[in-house]
Amino acid sequence: MLLDVQDLHIAYRDIEAVHGVSFSVEEGELVSIIGANGAGKSSILNSLMGLVPARSGTIRFRGEDISRIPSHVRARIGIRIVPERARVFPRLTVRENLRIGLYGIHEPAKEKERLAWLYELFPILEERSSQYAVTLSGGEQQQLAIARALVSDPKLLLVDEVSMGLMPKLVDQVFEVLQHLNRERGLTILLVEQNALASLEISRRCYVLETGRIQFEGASEVMRDDPRIREAYLGL
Numbered sequence: 510m511l512l513d514v515q516d517l518h519i520a521y522r523d524i525e526a527v528h529g530v531s532f533s534v535e536e537g538e539l540v541s542i543i544g545a546n547g548a549g550k551s552s553i554l555n556s557l558m559g560l561v562p563a564r565s566g567t568i569r570f571r572g573e574d575i576s577r578i579p580s581h582v583r584a585r586i587g588i589r590i591v592p593e594r595a596r597v598f599p600r601l602t603v604r605e606n607l608r609i610g611l612y613g614i615h616e617p618a619k620e621k622e623r624l625a626w627l628y629e630l631f632p633i634l635e636e637r638s639s640q641y642a643v644t645l646s647g648g649e650q651q652q653l654a655i656a657r658a659l660v661s662d663p664k665l666l667l668v669d670e671v672s673m674g675l676m677p678k679l680v681d682q683v684f685e686v687l688q689h690l691n692r693e694r695g696l697t698i699l700l701v702e703q704n705a706l707a708s709l710e711i712s713r714r715c716y717v718l719e720t721g722r723i724q725f726e727g728a729s730e731v732m733r734d735d736p737r738i739r740e741a742y743l744g745l
């Protein structure tokens with residue numbers, strides 16, 4: 510198991526937002542956690558990245574409990590996040606934003622190779638490489654945020670609501686890139702989404718989160734056909 514989370518509780522001051530969730534992600538899997546606004550999706554991803562502390566529980570990455578180690582160390586061992594709402598550095602150029610993702614890579618040759626690969630994956634970023642990130646469209650900023658997380662060759666990519674605010678066509682495009690990275694590159698991905706249908710379409714397994722608790726889990730294919738899921742979460 511690449512990631513194994515047991516009984517994770519997350520609280521903000523004295524208010525608990527996540528009440529003991531357990532889930533896992535195998536190497537090479539694309540797993541999704543779906544849930545409504547406020548369910549606790551970002552809290553979970555941020556706590557995996559070490560940006561929000563876990564109140565209790567364990568987060569095992571490659572067998573080691575990482576729940577108490579700082580965020581930059583988690584980044585160094587191969588965990589990267591695509592934060593909610595892209596969050597690129599608006600006053601830096603596209604290339605500068607990407608170079609920030611390279612933090613920790615000290616071999617110039619490798620750096621060149623990674624950038625070339627990313628520009629192949631997201632051609633628009635090469636075209637816009639000298640532009641300030643603030644001048645990019647929402648979809649382009651989202652691509653930049655993904656590229657920045659990928660530049661360091663992570664082992665586990667955490668993706669926070671990449672579809673938010675994007676037109677349906679762009680959602681499809683971004684999800685296709687994630688699927689490609691997973692299938693062709695073997696990248697392990699954990700994504701959280703309100704967009705339940707799209708997530709069930711690209712993920713292999715899925716967890717349904719409701720106000721800080723996991724209510725259902727299973728193979729995405731099976732869940733797509735489950736009448737309870739269809740009615741309650743897919744609006745079908």
Ligand SMILES: Nc1ncnc2c1ncn2[C@@H]1O[C@H](COP(=O)(O)OP(=O)(O)O)[C@@H](O)[C@H]1O
Nearest residue numbers: 521522526544545546547548549550551552553
């Ligand atoms: N920084 C914070 N301080 C206090 N409460 C927070 C904070 N971030 C999130 N919350 C609360 O935690 C709950 C889960 O939020 P969040 O993880 O952002 O959900 P989601 O990403 O599923 O929309 C919500 O009730 C939210 O108000």
Ligand SMILES: [Mg+2]
Nearest residue numbers: 550551593670
């Ligand atoms: Mg969120």
